Amino acid sequence: MAELATRPDEAIAALVSPQGRRDPYPHYEAIRAHGNLVRVDDGMLVAVGYDECVAALREPLLRVQDENSHDVVHPGWREHSSLRGFTESMLYTNPPDHSRMRRQVVGTFTARRVQELRPAVVRLVDRLLGRMADLGGGGAPVDFMAEFAFRLPVAVIGELLGVPESDQVWFRAVSAEVTLALEGITDLSRLDRADAAMDELSDYFADVIERRRRRPGTDLISALVRAHDDGADGDRLSRDELIGNLVLLLVAGFDTTTHLLGHGLHTAFEHPGFAARLRAEPGFAPGFVEETLRCEPPVQATSRWAAEDVDLMGTPVPAGTKVLVLLAAANRDPRRYPDPHRCDPDRPDNRPLSFGGGIHLCVGAALARMEAQVALPALLRRFPGLAPAGPAVYRDRWLVRGHSRLPVALG
Template identity: 50%
Template structure:
């Protein structure tokens, strides 16, 4: 497979089912390759440099105006455009500072007891539903657990959690490389529904403030000045909700699938939960929940010896970089004992994922707990992947629960 064929595969429907052969073929042509009017980055060192370079910018409203003139007609695109995900400094810096207080290492560490309680509650619900039979891990744990955690941070009531899986799946389609008309319409409708929901919740929190993120960001908007506009308030709440749990859901599903395929390593983790941080880091490297991100060159530059003209688009394949032989020995092998493990799964630089510590902690708590609660856990049927590449994960992951300890 040459570079052109690899790029065609990765930009086509179905790319998320197994992108690794195309990644390997593209990386064999160099850590960064110009093709089809863009630059594709697959090398770890090149990807790290691009993500940390302040001259590299994200696809913000100004760039959208150039490449997609009628983008404002889709509420899903517009909602993310107003969030920190699609903003460059200084706007990005201002928004991130407002939200970062919730995701400090100290505050996330204090959430461990809450997460452990929610894991136990979710596993109890899983037992009650299955009675020791077959369960869909995605539906019964990988989705509900992160939703519970992010809703607790935002201040969303338990009664409202059920709608967010549907809304997130529809809305995050606009983050994919390919977007069909049907998906665009679904994202627009989901964004409208989510905006209506947050508008009502913000009014409730104005009347009854709580120690949650909705209250904090609404207060920042209401204080005036240049803290947070109405559009930014809505965009960042939507981002924190749907992107916040989608990535963790994929991490949990991808991670459990890796363990089911490797019973000996699963047994090690079950017997030694203290090994969870190393396991989760290797899961992030081996099967990252976010496979790619994009940048634009703000000026003429050189990446890994390749000249990149100003305003060029760069697609950074995080999943490919995480399996770069120039950075990782035997990268196609899952090895929780891997030394000096540094995956790029949460990005790098100023756009490093704000919720990374929380996602790591949820996986570190949940996966050993699942293995302990269900020591005979095994695959029950072939899982089904979602046809997504950017946010790559499973649609279903059937497991046989067996007897419960």
């Protein structure tokens, strides 16, 4: 194993090294050794502890990076359509615009609406398991990521948005490119592929929007188009905001959930006792999914920006400071979780920060949880002899962590 950095700024840099991308967890501990709120050499503050991350996410003066902060930190960012596109979405917008955008979509993802979607998810899971059975029936290995973990969430978000199934495989390729722009901007010159993907997605959604305008349906895009065309002035979404939020919903809606499914299956393989309980105990799945989210959060971190001088749990944060919020490290804070590296689905009061917190708390949290709670037990029950059929391969990303391949034999 590579030697661990001792200085916090070196440990931060190590997170995005090839070794850190494979296994970031020892590096979080190297940072934690310096405290729960750590200042690094360039002035950035790193929230490592659970309470510190919660406080950072809830502090109104710590804002998401938006066009104002980009102008200061990344002059030239406007030449990149990927950054322009995401900056029009709620994830990179602060109040009051953030509240206006978020209002338009939250209704689609309430706990009640998600429960109404459950039967459709059960049917989709069943269909995809049938497809896996066809592919792997003769003993051939099947890549769980490509054949299931990606297909389920993309089909669910596709159904909500009302985009046809025939476009969904294309989404995987194009989303993999566009999300390069979400990995934290380090070098603007490396965004060519993300820009091209954003251009393709923008053209695609512009076309869908026109079709919905002519023939509205009951899907989310039709509702957003109505809000764009007829909304009261204070509610209206601009055309760019509409497209930016659709791209966000698409990639936020499946890239992350795909990896929750991958981490869930990987965890079940590593703990056969959990796999057995997922098969046998209907009430076990929610705790298992929550613990998977805690130990392997698909989104490892987020960041904020101090709009004014602010005090964060007694630490002064001067205006202009970037705050890196290490969600994955918070989830393993020994003050919050005894024996934090042990996977224990029976943990009481398990509230990982994997969906963030504060006003940007993930819109799709209930949906993602429901998909995993339905899919993982159904998969393990359908294939009682399911087993790894080769090494699990992690994708080469730090921020959105997951597998690129997870080959399985159906048994």
